[in-house]
Amino acid sequence: xxxxxxxxxxxxxxxxxxxxxxxxxxxxxxxxxxxxxxxxxxxxxxxxxxxxxxxxxxxxxxxxxxxxxxxxxxxxxxxxxxxxxxxxxxxxxxxxxxxxxxxxxxxxxxxxxxxxxxxxxxxxxxxxxxxxxxxxxxxxxxxxxxxxxxxxxxxxxxxxxxxxxxxxxxxxxxxxxxxxxxxxxxxxxxxxxxxxxxxxxxxxxxxxxxxxxxxxxxxxxxxxxxxxxxxxxxxxxxxxxxxxxxxxxxxxxxxxxxxxxxxxxxxxxxxxxxxxxxxxxxxxxxxxxxxxx
Numbered sequence: 001x002x003x004x005x006x007x008x009x010x011x012x013x014x015x016x017x018x019x020x021x022x023x024x025x026x027x028x029x030x031x032x033x034x035x036x037x038x039x040x041x042x043x044x045x046x047x048x049x050x051x052x053x054x055x056x057x058x059x060x061x062x063x064x065x066x067x068x069x070x071x072x073x074x075x076x077x078x079x080x081x082x083x084x085x086x087x088x089x090x091x092x093x094x095x096x097x098x099x100x101x102x103x104x105x106x107x108x109x110x111x112x113x114x115x116x117x118x119x120x121x122x123x124x125x126x127x128x129x130x131x132x133x134x135x136x137x138x139x140x141x142x143x144x145x146x147x148x149x150x151x152x153x154x155x156x157x158x159x160x161x162x163x164x165x166x167x168x169x170x171x172x173x174x175x176x177x178x179x180x181x182x183x184x185x186x187x188x189x190x191x192x193x194x195x196x197x198x199x200x201x202x203x204x205x206x207x208x209x210x211x212x213x214x215x216x217x218x219x220x221x222x223x224x225x226x227x228x229x230x231x232x233x234x235x236x237x238x239x240x241x242x243x244x245x246x247x248x249x250x251x252x253x254x255x256x257x258x259x260x261x262x263x264x265x266x267x268x269x270x271x272x273x274x275x276x277x278x279x280x281x282x283x284x285x286x287x288x289x290x291x292x293x
Contacts, residue, residue, distance in 0.1 A: 002240045003293040004151035005029070005060040009144025011136045018129050019069040022140040024053075028146075028290055037064030045130050056141040059293045066133070077105055079118045085293040088113050148293065149167035155288055156237055162281050162288075166255070167230050169278045174223045175261060176271050209292075219262035226258045230269075245292040252286050 005028045012021035034053055036046055088110050096103045173174050186225065233251050236244050256279065263275030 001149050002152035002156045002237060002244070003145070003148040004155055005245070005293050006151065006291060006293050007144045007146070009140040009142065009147065011139030011143065013136045013139075013201055015132060017070070017072050018132055019067075019071065020129075020132055021067045022133075022136045023065045024032045024062060024137075026057065026060040026062045026144070029059060032057060032059055033061045034064065034148040035062065036064045036066070038064075039068050041070070041126055042066060042068060042129070042133065044126070045133055048130065048134060049207070051080075051222045052134055052137055056145050057293070059245060066137075068129075068133075070129075076122050081116055084113075085110055085116045086117065097232045103266070108215055131273065152292065154289060159288055160234070161283060162285050163230060163233060166278055166281050166285075167227075167276050168273055169281070170223060170226050170230070171276075172270050172276050173219075173266070175268070176268065176274075177219065219265040221263040222258045222265070226255060226262075229255050229258070243293045245289060248289045248292060249286070252282060252289060255285075256282050 005026060006025075007026050008023045010022065012019075032054070034050060036049060038046075049064065053064065059118070089105075092105055092110075093103065095101070146261065180182050233255075236251075238249055258274050259278045259282065263272050266272065266275075
């Protein structure tokens with residue numbers, strides 16, 4: 001199934017402890033580049049998320065956004081600064097001795113002094129959130145892939161259209177081959193006749209020159225290779241079961257090379273004009289290929 005590199009997917013879930021939502025979106029990128037944006041408390045699960053993402057995407061710049069709510073009561077601890085309490089106790093004893101006053105202070109009184117007791121929130125165990133996170137992520141990725149495949153089908157139709165146009169131009173250029181040689185023969189014969197005027201023209205020499213020219217302008221090999229590239233391109237599009245963007249991009253380069261060579265050999269205005277049109281269609285293919293995974 002042909003896939004576009006752009007896409008979007010979302011998923012969410014909630015249980016008695018957590019509320020999670022995940023969004024996945026992607027744009028064109030030659031390689032796979034994943035940017036995960038989520039609360040720090042979930043950082044331990046980043047590698048597991050990367051592994052899951054690689055099961056669904058091979059190319060593209062993906063942005064994964066996670067929203068997370070921990071519905072559990074926060075865990076709190078009271079921290080006792082024993083050293084500070086001892087310092088308060090010692091200081092109060094010193095004041096009592098200096099002023100000859102009684103020592104009526106209690107533990108509660110010392111605990112009330114600043115910094116002796118501190119309430120802190122501790123990080124909760126998040127291990128049970130991993131399964132829910134991966135489940136929601138997978139749901140978002142499945143939706144994301146469905147959208148990519150739908151867009152890929154649209155791209156496939158457009159690519160087939162441009163490919164058909166290219167094949168038509170290639171056949172027209174192929175048909176021009178004999179005509180180019182015949183035009184040269186007639187032009188050569190006319191030129192020789194004008195130069196030699198009444199003198200008899202050696203047919204063998206004309207045949208020899210035409211044969212040399214025909215060999216020089218022969219672009220049959222380029223047309224054969226173009227047809228082969230077209231066939232491969234069409235087959236890859238029709239049978240795609242894995243990412244094919246790079247393969248298609250390579251074929252585009254090869255098509256462009258063959259068209260340039262054929263146009264250079266032909267040295268014919270009509271053939272060159274067709275080559276220009278073909279390069280325009282190839283460029284349209286190239287632009288669309290950039291959107292394929």
